[in-house]
Amino acid sequence: MSYALREKISTGNNGLDLILDHLRLGDNVVWKVDELSSYRHFVGQFVERSRQQGRKIVYMRFGSGELLIEPCTDVEIVELNPRLGFEPFATEVHRVLTSRGRGVIYVFDCLSDLISAWATDYMVGNFFQITCPYLLSLDTVAYFAVRSQSHSLDTMQRIRKTTQVFLNLYNHQGSHYVHPLKVWQRHSPTMFLPHRDQGGEFVPLARSYEATSLMSRVLEGTRDVTRQLDHWQLLFLKAEELLSNGGPEEEQKRMVVHLCRHLMGKDERVLQLAHQYFSLADLLAFKRRMIGTGFIGGKTTGMLLASNILTQSDPDYWQHALEPHDSYFIGSNLYYWYLIHNDCWSLFMEHKEHEDHNSPAAQQLRARIMHGKFPTAIRQEFETMLEYYGQYPIIVRSSSLLEDGFGNAFAGKYDSFFLANQEISPEERLEHFEDIVRRIYSSTIGGDALVYRRKRGLIEQDEQMGLLVQRVIGSYQGHYYFPDAAGVGISYNTFVWDSAMDPQAGMLRLVAGLGTRAVDRAEGDYARLVALDHPGKKPYHEGEDTRRYAQKDVDVLDLNANDLRTVPFQSLTQKQMEHALEKIALRERRTISRKGKLSQPHINWIPTFDPMLADTDFAERMQKAMQTLEKVYQYPVDIEFTVNFRADGSYCLNIVQCRPLQTRRLGQRIDIPRDIPDSHIFLRQQGNFVGGSICCDIKRIIIVYPQAYHELSLAQKHELSKIVGEINAVTSRTEEPTLLLGPGRWGTTTPSLGVPVSFSEISNMAILAEVGWERGGFIPELSFGTHFFQDLVESEIFYVAIFPERKEVTFREQWIDTLPNELDQFTSLASDFEHAIKVCTAPTSLCLLADVLSQQLMCFSAEPVGDNA
Structure with a gap:
């Protein structure tokens, strides 16, 4: 059926009906007005006629001025709050339209009132572009208004292009004038002339001098070029x-x-x-330095704040040490533009109804995001930015609205990507950069981000995605590019492995090369942990453990491969790291025998960072930095940083991220009882735990047996991970606090090193234990400061690493063997995996106590669990 043949709807004004040949079901009518009182006049006529015809009327109220429709029984008023953000506002409007159904009459407050909430009328155009087509699909009729001279030409053109009816409404010399500029699929010889209201009849201005008089007055208000700007x-x-x-x-x-x-x-x-x-x-x-409009996001704000806080606190101390930034910021409004103009919004709304990252809508949405296009003007700004950086590597990082704020870190939930910038042509570089932006946008609907938002009660909050583009801090070293050192700093150290350490002093997690190995759990590798009040003390025994728990691989940007690479630390020659090697590593002379030749000495370098910590003021400076930031934030902080050594031996520091640390404070001192019989102790050890002091009554135990897990096939190891996730999904931390024990590293991507669960598959556990078994290669890593650690403390999961083979550790795993396996209550695969994983209810009161100051941990039962049982 032709649109013109749809059911006709009256405007409530007979003269206007004649001009427009009535309205049609599906029409969106936009009134461009000088005064809202004029709009209110025509709204009143429209609503009154619709009431007489028994139509359902909904008034979408979000403006700050007078009501357009007074409250009455047959008009529903829906109160909306645009200051919650574009996404919550647009989502709520979508929900209202969906729930009210077809054929409804809508009246919206003036769209121009949204500008004060969203700062840019560009977003007003975005809102109209997604709302108008949806109203059309529901066979509604909707009235909107925009104020003259309040919007940019671009926004007005977008609104006019999208709507079905667009009318200029003037109030001149005491009369209303209506000038139709667009009436979709209807036409008459005088339809698009200005019309004057004469006692309810509209008369076209057929004489040229009348039109000239009116339009000259209208033109006077449009000559200021700034009125055409956003x-x-x-x-x-x-x-x-x-x-x-x-x-x-x-x-x-x-x-x-x-x-x-x-x-x-x-x-x-x-x-x-x-x-x-x-x-x-x-x-x-x-x-x-901004591309687009909108928020620069939490990560960007934190980085900029940290720099200003330090330099303003003590300019002389920090001016020379801090390397200035030259970052670019991509505004969050581009994220919504991208979704809307690449036909993603309807899928986005469908996805938000269920927030399931595996739903068909989510999968289609991710695919569409990955194949979308950017506006020409934005692409030109991307090109200008890339020309500025030239061939220096850059990193593109998420910087969403909620990220890195008080209470929500989003650590590792959104993607970041390096761009080595070694493409042959600028065109290739631009394509690569745009693909990275798409991938970060796609990560907003990834599983980890959605689970995190749901658990933190953030699903309904506005979460716009801005981007932070940073020059990678470092230097060219052969065909590699990387900083001399990088790491994570935490101003409040709940992992004090020595009773002499002060948690208030803070700690560092240091690595050579790119900081990716500091913020992520590096498979089979270790970062150097530094307690800033005792920088020389290590959380392991000197000697053979120095080599075992040192960093072995380094993340670098390989300029030949134009990508991120992991290389052995020993492959980086002294020439490549001439200014840094002797500051971050110790020489180790070892004698190597080769077949048929005499033994000869060989020098290895072990990146312990001992010289740097002993011979420079680095530890002192980092402690001062974090104490200064914590004092200003009035909250513990978590920073990421890079370090580069100058030729004169001094170093420069770059704070690339700063956020409030989501961690529990020391809390009440826990007294570890001395009178517990040895036979009642399930676990006892000194240190190797994270999460502050704790007293927890355990109701359930889940254990993955190291040897049985080791013997599983790769596919079976992944299947076992899913079983853990199924148990986690039905576990209540408050009703049944659960201790989860497993070999090596939970959450690893390498099944030979531990159980490859996602964090969402262990998020309901009360206590997470990583059990060492050296014969199988399962070695826990105290990942204090990593994204994994951040997830644990935000979820208030207590972490402990257990090394049963150490003589000072008591761990009676055999006691669990005496308990019945309840695995079949949680999975249909119980018969295939009951030898590898056990779920059991603690038959007696099982309590875990840990005191962070004394670094004592004990888990014991009211009844015997040991050899004397």
């Missing part, structure tokens, strides 16, 4: 003018507050810091 552009133009003219300090401060709310996000505690440490000049400098 609200975002006007806001920053005003800020530039205020700064360049030396405006009053109080006015500049008010502008800082205003800009921070539109740039930094909604976390009030972060915004307070931004108001204090960012000047108007700072914010305008950030804007000049």
Whole structure:
């Protein structure tokens, strides 16, 4: 059926009906007005006629002005809050439209009121572009208004292109004038002329002098070129003018507050810091390095704050040591533009109804995201940025609205990617960069991110994705590029492995090369853990353990391969690391015998970082940095950093990330009883745990047996991981606190090193234990400071590494063998895996106590569990 032949709907004004040949089911009617009172006049006529015809009427209320429709029994008023963000607002509108069904009459408040909430009217255009087609599909009729001179030409063109009916409404010399600019699939000789309201009848201005008089008056308000700019552009133009003219300090401060709310996000505690440490000049400098509009996100804000906090706290101390940033910021609004203009929004809404990353909608959405296109203007800005960096490697990092805020770290939940920038042509470099942006956008609907948001109660919150583009801090060393050292710093150390250590002193996790091996659990490798009040002490015995628990591989950017690579530390020659090797590593002379030749000495280098910690002020400086940041944040902090040595032996430091640390404080001192009979002790050891002091009554035990797991096939190991996930899904931490024991590293990607679960498959455990079994190659790693660690502390999961083969450790695994296996209650595969995994209920009270200050841990039962049972 032709659109013009659809059911006709009256506007409530007979004269207007004649002009437009009535409205049609499916019409979106946009009124461009000088005064909202004029819009209210025509809304009233439309609503009254619709009421007389018994139609369902819904008023979408979000403006700050007077009500367009007074409350009455046959008009439903839906209150909406645009300040919650674009996504929650658009999602709620979609839900209302879906639930109210077909053939409904809608009246929306003035769309221009959304600008104050979203800063840019570009997003107003986005909202209309996704809402109008959906209303059309539901056979509704909807009224909208926009204020003249409040929107950019681009936004007005987008709205006009999308809607079915677009009307200019003027109030001139006491009369209403309606000038139709678009009436879809309807036409008459005078339809698109201005019409004057004469007592309910609309008369076209058929005489040229009448049209000239009206339109000349209208044109007077459109001559200012700034009125054609987006609200975002006007806001920053005003800020530039205020700064360049030396405006009053109080006015500049008010502008800082205003800009921070539109740039930094909604976390009030972060915004307070931004108001204090960012000047108007700072914010305008950030804007000049920004692509697109919207929020720069939590990760970017944290990095910028850290730099300003330190340099303002002690300029002389930090000016020379800190390397300045030259990052670019991709605004979060581009994320929504990308979804909308690549026909992803309907799938996005379908996906949000269930938030299931494995649903067909989610899979289609990810595929569509990976094949979308960027606007020409944005691509040109991408090109300019890439030309600026040239062939220096860069890293593209997620910087979402909720990321790195107080209470939510999102550590490792979204993807980041290196770009070595060694492509043959600029065109290839741009394609590679755009593909990386797509992959990060796609990660917003990945399983880990969705599970995290659900567990943290963030599903309904606005989560826009901004991006942080940073030059990779480092240097060219042969055909590799990497920093001399990198790591993670934590201002509050709950893993103090010596009673003399002070948790308040903080700790570091140090690696040579790129920091990826510090923030992720490196398979079969170790970072150097540093307690900043005792930097020389190691969490293991000197001697053979020094080599065993040292870093063996280094992550670098291989410029020949144009990609991230892992290489043996020993392959990096002294020439490649001439300024750094003797500062981060110790020489180890070993005698090597070769067949048919005499024994000869060979020098190995072990990256212990001992010289750097002993001979420079690095440990002291890092401690001061974190204590300064913690004092300002009034909260423990977690930082990521890089270190590069200069030719003169000094070093430069770069803080690439700073966020509030999501960790439990020391808490109440736990007294470990001395009178527990040895036969009642299931586990006892000194240290090797993370999570502060704890007292936990254990109701359930799950154990994966090391030798049985070792003998499983690769496919069976992955199947066993799924079984753990199934048990986790029905486990309540409050009702049945569960101890999960397994060989080696939980969450590894290498099944030969441990059980390859995702974090979402162990997220409901109360206590996570990694059990060492050296014969099978299962060695736990105390991954303090990694993304894995962040997940544990945010979820309040206590972690312990158990080394049964050490004589000072008591671990009576055989006691579990005496308990019945309840695996068949959780999986249909019980008969195939009951030899490898056991689920059992503790028959007596089983309690785990740990005291972080004394580093004592004991798990014991009210009844005997040992040899004397």
